[in-house]
Amino acid sequence: MEPVVEILPVFEDNYSFVLTRPGQDRAIVVDPGDGEKVWAFLEAKGYRLEAVLATHHHFDHVAGIEYLCDRTPVDVLCYKGDMHRVPGANRGLGDEEEIELGGLCFRVLHVPGHTSGHAVYVCGNALLAGDTLFLGGCGRLFEGTPEQMFSSLYDKILTLPEETRVFAAHEYTVRNRSFCLSIDAENVLLREKLEESKRLCEKGLPTVPASLKTEKGTNIFLRCSEPEVIRAVQAREPDTSEDPVSVFAALRAMRDTY
Numbered sequence: 093m094e095p096v097v098e099i100l101p102v103f104e105d106n107y108s109f110v111l112t113r114p115g116q117d118r119a120i121v122v123d124p125g126d127g128e129k130v131w132a133f134l135e136a137k138g139y140r141l142e143a144v145l146a147t148h149h150h151f152d153h154v155a156g157i158e159y160l161c162d163r164t165p166v167d168v169l170c171y172k173g174d175m176h177r178v179p180g181a182n183r184g185l186g187d188e189e190e191i192e193l194g195g196l197c198f199r200v201l202h203v204p205g206h207t208s209g210h211a212v213y214v215c216g217n218a219l220l221a222g223d224t225l226f227l228g229g230c231g232r233l234f235e236g237t238p239e240q241m242f243s244s245l246y247d248k249i250l251t252l253p254e255e256t257r258v259f260a261a262h263e264y265t266v267r268n269r270s271f272c273l274s275i276d277a278e279n280v281l282l283r284e285k286l287e288e289s290k291r292l293c294e295k296g297l298p299t300v301p302a303s304l305k306t307e308k309g310t311n312i313f314l315r316c317s318e319p320e321v322i323r324a325v326q327a328r329e330p331d332t333s334e335d336p337v338s339v340f341a342a343l344r345a346m347r348d349t350y
């Protein structure tokens with residue numbers, strides 16, 4: 093069952109996502125940073141909030157949970173190792189667990205790297221990617237190593253079908269793709285996608301989602317095994333080995349200061 097995914101811009105550049113089964117009013121909210129905004133949206137749409145899914149404990153993803161819990165009894169789910177730091181969490185989830193919420197099936201993937209307890213959720217062909225995978229980028233390594241983030245991206249997320257739609261939790265696309273192009277300069281698809289994302293942002297529209305196929309072709313953090321990317325990174329950072337994890341680590345460090 094493919095969900096309806098509605099995108100709510102919150103704060104400066106965050107997105108919350110509201111998922112429903114087509115034609116139904118039972119809503120699942122992912123990463124409610126701003127409770128008032130999410131609640132007003134649910135009321136306007138006539139949705140009943142059934143559960144909150146948190147991808148990780150950072151404030152801009154969970155700050156609205158208590159506001160929502162004060163308005164309606166609701167389950168709050170997150171990775172089991174993060175229950176102590178996600179407000180209101182009452183159900184911990186394990187890696188590869190499958191759960192049914194609001195008539196929709198969600199698969200949980202534990203993806204350490206940005207934080208140690210980060211989870212992403214797969215529902216139909218939608219990937220709720222939190223701060224692990226952005227369009228053109230990936231999350232900063234606050235609590236994980238390059239090896240962990242690389243494994244989360246390559247061994248877990250990249251095993252999903254190419255038609256998977258990546259719903260990233262921040263509108264970082266133009267800056268991310270500009271960074272990618274600064275290294276992957278001959279990538280024609282990347283150049284096209286950067287221009288497309290600029291046009292959307294100028295109109296105030298979200299650039300998310302993108303397909304995993306598009307990200308494989310344009311997101312340099314998913315292209316660390318490509319010879320042209322390895323060469324381009326080594327031209328900047330000559331000490332980088334050909335090992336894709338080393339290339340990934342060098343790119344992440346470059347992006348931190350871009």
Ligand SMILES: [Fe+2]
Nearest residue numbers: 148150206223
């Ligand atoms: Fe975060």
